[in-house]
Amino acid sequence: TRKLFHETFEAVRVHFIEMFRRLFNGGKADLILEAPEGLDPLLDGGIEILAQPPGKKLQNIQLMSGGEKALTAIALLFALFLHKPSPFCILDEIDAPLDDINVERFKTVLREFNEKTQFVIITHNKLTMELADALYGVTMEESGVSKLVSVRFEQAEQMVDVG
Amino acid sequence: TRKLFHETFEAVRVHFIEMFRRLFNGGKADLILEAPEGLDPLLDGGIEILAQPPGKKLQNIQLMSGGEKALTAIALLFALFLHKPSPFCILDEIDAPLDDINVERFKTVLREFNEKTQFVIITHNKLTMELADALYGVTMEESGVSKLVSVRFEQAEQMVDVG
Amino acid sequence: MFFKRIEMVGFKSFATRTVCDFIPGTTVVVGPNGCGKSNILDAIKWVVGEQTASQLRGKKMQDVIFSGSASFKPLGVAQVTLTIDNSTRILPSDYEEIQITRRLFRSGESEYLLNKTPCRLRDIHNLFLGTGIGKSSYSMLEQGRVGQIIGAKPIERRFLIEEAA
Amino acid sequence: MFFKRIEMVGFKSFATRTVCDFIPGTTVVVGPNGCGKSNILDAIKWVVGEQTASQLRGKKMQDVIFSGSASFKPLGVAQVTLTIDNSTRILPSDYEEIQITRRLFRSGESEYLLNKTPCRLRDIHNLFLGTGIGKSSYSMLEQGRVGQIIGAKPIERRFLIEEAA
Numbered sequence: 001t002r003k004l005f006h007e008t009f010e011a012v013r014v015h016f017i018e019m020f021r022r023l024f025n026g027g028k029a030d031l032i033l034e035a036p037e038g039l040d041p042l043l044d045g046g047i048e049i050l051a052q053p054p055g056k057k058l059q060n061i062q063l064m065s066g067g068e069k070a071l072t073a074i075a076l077l078f079a080l081f082l083h084k085p086s087p088f089c090i091l092d093e094i095d096a097p098l099d100d101i102n103v104e105r106f107k108t109v110l111r112e113f114n115e116k117t118q119f120v121i122i123t124h125n126k127l128t129m130e131l132a133d134a135l136y137g138v139t140m141e142e143s144g145v146s147k148l149v150s151v152r153f154e155q156a157e158q159m160v161d162v163g
Numbered sequence: 164t165r166k167l168f169h170e171t172f173e174a175v176r177v178h179f180i181e182m183f184r185r186l187f188n189g190g191k192a193d194l195i196l197e198a199p200e201g202l203d204p205l206l207d208g209g210i211e212i213l214a215q216p217p218g219k220k221l222q223n224i225q226l227m228s229g230g231e232k233a234l235t236a237i238a239l240l241f242a243l244f245l246h247k248p249s250p251f252c253i254l255d256e257i258d259a260p261l262d263d264i265n266v267e268r269f270k271t272v273l274r275e276f277n278e279k280t281q282f283v284i285i286t287h288n289k290l291t292m293e294l295a296d297a298l299y300g301v302t303m304e305e306s307g308v309s310k311l312v313s314v315r316f317e318q319a320e321q322m323v324d325v326g
Numbered sequence: 327m328f329f330k331r332i333e334m335v336g337f338k339s340f341a342t343r344t345v346c347d348f349i350p351g352t353t354v355v356v357g358p359n360g361c362g363k364s365n366i367l368d369a370i371k372w373v374v375g376e377q378t379a380s381q382l383r384g385k386k387m388q389d390v391i392f393s394g395s396a397s398f399k400p401l402g403v404a405q406v407t408l409t410i411d412n413s414t415r416i417l418p419s420d421y422e423e424i425q426i427t428r429r430l431f432r433s434g435e436s437e438y439l440l441n442k443t444p445c446r447l448r449d450i451h452n453l454f455l456g457t458g459i460g461k462s463s464y465s466m467l468e469q470g471r472v473g474q475i476i477g478a479k480p481i482e483r484r485f486l487i488e489e490a491a
Numbered sequence: 492m493f494f495k496r497i498e499m500v501g502f503k504s505f506a507t508r509t510v511c512d513f514i515p516g517t518t519v520v521v522g523p524n525g526c527g528k529s530n531i532l533d534a535i536k537w538v539v540g541e542q543t544a545s546q547l548r549g550k551k552m553q554d555v556i557f558s559g560s561a562s563f564k565p566l567g568v569a570q571v572t573l574t575i576d577n578s579t580r581i582l583p584s585d586y587e588e589i590q591i592t593r594r595l596f597r598s599g600e601s602e603y604l605l606n607k608t609p610c611r612l613r614d615i616h617n618l619f620l621g622t623g624i625g626k627s628s629y630s631m632l633e634q635g636r637v638g639q640i641i642g643a644k645p646i647e648r649r650f651l652i653e654e655a656a
């Protein structure tokens with residue numbers, strides 16, 4: 001319904017603006033509803049993302065770096081999540097393009113979510129691993145069959161990348 | 164021309180089969196030219212990729228993991244490169260989805276190429292950094308303006324991810 | 327705590343019976359390329375009712391059944407059981423604990439169980455309505471999803487808002 | 492050795508004159524997200540003749556001109572100069588060393604120089620014919636290219652073979 005879409009969009013937009021600021025430690029962003037000439041944005045509009053990392057000018061988002069694009073997308077996904085939290089959330093290697101500084105900001109935000117939400121995070125990243133209350137290692141010795149084992153932090157450090 | 168496409172395809176295919184075996188340390192792969200009913204594969208065929216990592220069964224490539232897909236794509240790109248080497252090659256974070264073991268195999272192959280080819284490799288990965296004969300760090304202090312500096316290995320280690 | 331544990335047998339690379347216990351906090355899963363981490367996410371999506379094979383990286387749904395390996399023969403059925411803590415009544419059911427089982431045979435035949443009682447897929451979908459689970463748009467972020475969002479056309483992103491509405 | 496050095500001024504985030512010297516072996520470039528590493532690759536693609544703005548992540552070609560930042564005003568022109576070692580005559584030219592310069596003004600006006608002599612873009616393209624440079628399909632692998640290959644439709648991958656032919 002038109003009204004529901006509008007309310008949802010506005011709520012997510014506010015969360016997105018805040019999330020972007022926190023993940024980038026500054027800068028500004030926005031979500032814009034745009035429809036071609038003559039059509040109703042609330043019914044047929046597409047969602048434009050405006051993003052301006054700190055210290056930079058507002059430009060077409062495609063000009064952003066790989067890591068900046070990923071962090072912007074994460075801000076949007078987290079904004080949707082804030083609007084309609086789920087009791088369980090599983091993230092598969094979403095930290096992959098982020099450098100260490102951005103991973104730490106991502107972790108800070110995630111720690112606030114996990115008070116109300118149960119998280120499962122798949123990662124190759126040592127820093128992300130530090131979020132673990134419990135740690136599983138998955139292995140596949142030659143046979144093409146997966147095996148799941150509970151591991152301690154020191155054991156897991158062997159299984160996570162150095163590089 | 165039909166004949167040239169055929170020769171190129173066959174040559175690249177042979178390189179691909181070999182490259183896959185080396186990057187995966189086993190397994191087998193193939194390239195297949197397939198065209199819809201009634202059309203000539205050499206003129207209108209698409210390129211199907213068959214890939215079977217060691218110890219596993221041959222399946223649709225979409226079922227492969229993120230890292231396996233990346234390594235398979237790298238095998239194909241290296242196969243094209245072997246067929247028609249270029250004097251200069253620049254790689255932008257192609258090691259991103261690979262775990263440490265796969266990065267080391269990727270490095271081993273790259274070391275053979277760089278005897279005849281000048282490489283520039285952009286990376287966040289400490290292990291890949293070890294390939295460097297020369298190292299550049301790029302920084303951007305707040306001002307949105309990039310600065311390029313020659314760095315020593317120890318300095319670069321600070322700029323590359325721990326995670 | 328919401329999900330207590332998931333049990334997989336014959337599901338993708340989890341040929342042998344595997345139990346993954348969850349905890350109230352954050353569970354981290356690590357391991358080398360191709361070892362099966364994303365397959366766990368697929369198992370969760372599947373047992374809560376995913377019906378699109380391509381969302382599980384397959385061409386047809388039978389692709390989730392363990393298809394054999396160098397040292398194991400293929401299996402004829404995939405089964406995943408999810409045990410849920412419903413003490414806070416997040417789900418519309420009087421049970422303290424809810425168990426969902428999904429089974430798929432090579433023939434294409436499916437079975438669904440709710441607390442060991444046969445049910446229809448629709449019953450599983452209804453159980454999760456409004457929780458953000460099942461509709462996987464942002465509570466289950468598969469590998470590559472983040473990259474998709476920036477590259478998507480504005481009109482494709484509309485779906486994200488509609489899902490959250 | 493083939494490329495000796497690249498010099499950028501006003502190109503994307505390289506507002507001030509920046510020289511990057513290459514070596515015969517392997518050069519590794521590191522730095523945090525968004526600092527400008529991929530912009531160097533874009534500069535190389537651009538100076539050897541890339542004509543598609545979207546291949547440089549832009550909407551129009553003027554997007555490569557430094558557009559300003561919090562502490563710098565926008566510039567009116569982007570310029571990149573590539574110096575090439577041609578002692579082994581890889582390129583069809585009698586020069587020991589070849590210098591290519593490309594310039595773009597906000598107006599959209601372009602200038603191209605070959606060894607400081609004005610030339611046309613076509614002359615730069617012709618210089619690299621057959622070397623695998625310029626046609627960027629696999630000597631210049633930009634961020635995300637690897638992921639594209641597996642996801643591509645079989646008919647789209649055909650282009651890779653045609654390029655290598």
Ligand SMILES: Nc1ncnc2c1ncn2[C@@H]1O[C@H](COP(=O)(O)OP(=O)(O)OP(=O)(O)O)[C@@H](O)[C@H]1O
Pocket residue numbers: 138144216219222226227228229230231337338339357358359360361362363364365366389390391392393394469
């Ligand atoms: N039906 C099946 N039967 C047997 N093996 C399967 C089946 N489906 C998928 N696999 C195997 O599971 C593996 C993929 O596992 P998964 O995607 O979980 O890896 P991953 O741990 O996430 O790796 P990465 O870190 O590279 O993302 C592939 O090697 C694939 O061959």
Ligand SMILES: Nc1ncnc2c1ncn2[C@@H]1O[C@H](COP(=O)(O)OP(=O)(O)OP(=O)(O)O)[C@@H](O)[C@H]1O
Pocket residue numbers: 053056059063064065066067068301307502503504522523524525526527528529530531554555556557558559634
């Ligand atoms: N015309 C321009 N003027 C000013 N800044 C620009 C221009 N074009 C791009 N940029 C900036 O350059 C930055 C992107 O740089 P680049 O893609 O090289 O980053 P990167 O070092 O590769 O990062 P990552 O590790 O995340 O891939 C963006 O922040 C973008 O705003």
Ligand SMILES: [Mg+2]
Pocket residue numbers: 092228229230363364469
């Ligand atoms: Mg995975």
Ligand SMILES: [Mg+2]
Pocket residue numbers: 065066067255528529530634
């Ligand atoms: Mg980059």
